[in-house]
Amino acid sequence: MKLFNLEEKNTSVKQEMMAGFTSFFAISYIIVVNPLILADAGMPAQLSVFATIFVSAIGSILMGIWGKAPLVMTPGMGVNAFFTYTIVGSMGLSWQEALAVVVTSSFIFIIIGYTNISTLLVQAIPDSLKHGITAGIGLFLVMIGLENGGIIVDGGANSFVVLGDLTNPLTLLALLGITLSAVLYLRRVRGSFFIGIVVVTLLSLVLGAHTPGDSSFSLSNLTEYPALIGAFDFSSAFTIPFILAVFSLTMILIFESIGLFEGMLEDKSRFKNAFRVSGVMTLLSGLLGTSPTIPAAESASGIKEGGKTGLTAVTAGVLFLLSLAFTPLLAYIPNAALAPVIVITGAIMMENLQHIPFDDFSEWLPAFFIVVMIPLTSSIVDGLAFGFIAYPILKLAIGEIGTVKKEMRIVSFLFLLTMIAIAVL
Structure with a gap:
């Protein structure tokens, strides 16, 4: 396909579509999780699910056609929590006013994307921090995958995390999936991650280890969805909370996007257009009634599956649209089937640690902060903040x-x- 330059990238339609399937299934949980988080802000979950699907579909297709990158766009985990629990919960804005914050931030984002500022920002980031970002996101994915698979669990008051129940059939299936996916990946079998998902899903159903849950999703609610479109409220636009929210959200979106692009985008020539897609999608997120989209970290699973072009993202975008009708079927896929893909992808991303100069502590320590603070705070932007603040201090x-x-x-x-503003708020 000439649009995606498949021959130039030494790839094929089959390879790109397989990568798109892998990325979609790895991030498909967002369809359910994002509406539940936004519900805590007062937004109707039965309508937010449509906003989540539409922005993910549009964002992924735009990223594929305009950005020409194999990255899936979805409402960001962490960003949606900031929207709900900080902007609405702590700062006291309504969810309609929070959507206005998103729209306002998007204009700043777009201006930066259409000037040289974004390029200057990327060029200013030291290589050690860029590699730290990739490794940090990788470790974050590893922890998410291990937790989803039940291999590690919350340790409660006595420990941060502890080993999960290894007698649990789903936990054992997750370990089997990691082993199978790793072997297939090492043997360079095309579709290794997707094969792992299918095998573990089928085994879980055959063995009765996983019972599909009930889905409250109903396509009949689609007629009510227009109530969320353009629901933003600028009545508090000149208040201190609104201004601080815009500043903090803008910082989070810009640098989380930069971090994710640096960590996953192998063809750096795609950065400029991909960054612009992110800015436009932030605006569309506010207009369509959801928290902002970002390039999903789980896109790395599709990239490692062989995705090299925008066709990967377009495939995932189409699957999001199809999920309008088939979302209940996602309940048949247990977390144990998705965990191996996320764990192995994260481990592969952590290989970037080898490029950090360990013999220069002024380079290693800031990168180290990024690597450990991203997963420990469950926030990419918080991890970036620790590393970016430490770097000039150590050089001084x-x-x-x-x-x-x-x-x-x-x-x-x-x-x-930003850290001071968030702490005060």
Whole structure:
């Protein structure tokens, strides 16, 4: 297909579509989880599910055709929590006013995307931090996958996490899936991750280890969905909470997107258009009635499956649209089937640690902060903040502040302001 330059990228329609299927199934939980989180902000979950599907479908298709990147766009986990529990919960804005915050942030995002500012920001980030971002996102995915598979669980008051119940059939199936997927990946079998998902799903159903849950999703609610479109409210636009919310959300969206692009986008020439797609999708998210979309970290699973072009993202986008009718079928896929894909993808991303100069502590420590703080805080932007703030401080300590680009110093200061603003709020 000429649109996606498949021959130039040494790939095929089959390979790209398989990658798209893998990415979709790895992130499909967002269809259910995002509406549940937004419900805590007062938004009707039965309608938010449509907003989630539509922005994911539109965003992924735009990313594939315009951005020409194999990245799936979905409402961001962490971003939706910030929308619900900080902007609405802590700052006291209504969900309609929070949508206005999203729309306002999107204009700033788009302006940065259509100027050289985004390029300057990326060029200012040291390579050690870029590799740290990739590894940190990888470790984050590993923890998500292990938790979804029941291999690690919340340790309660006595421990952060502990080993899960290894007598649980689903946990054993997750371990089997990791082993199978790893072997197939090492043997370079095409569709290795997708095969793992199918095998574990079938085994879980045959053995009776997984019982599909009831889905409250109903296509009949679609006629009520227009109530969310354009529901934003700018009545508090000139208040301090609104302004602080715009500043914090803008910082989160811009640098989480940069971090994810740097971590997953192998063809860096696609960055500019991909970044612009993110900005446009932030605007559409506010207009369509949901928290902002970002490139999903789970897109890495499709990339590792062989996705190299925008056809991967378009395939996932089409699957999101089809999910309008087939969402209940997703209940048949247990977390144990998705966990192996996420774990192995994360492990592969962590290979970037080898490119960080461990013999230079001023480079390693900031990267280390990013690597550990992303999973420990369950927030990519919080992890970035620790590393970005530490970097110029350590360079100043050893008399090498001159090697830090001025754009990097500004970004570090803005991260510091963001952390202060969030802490005060």
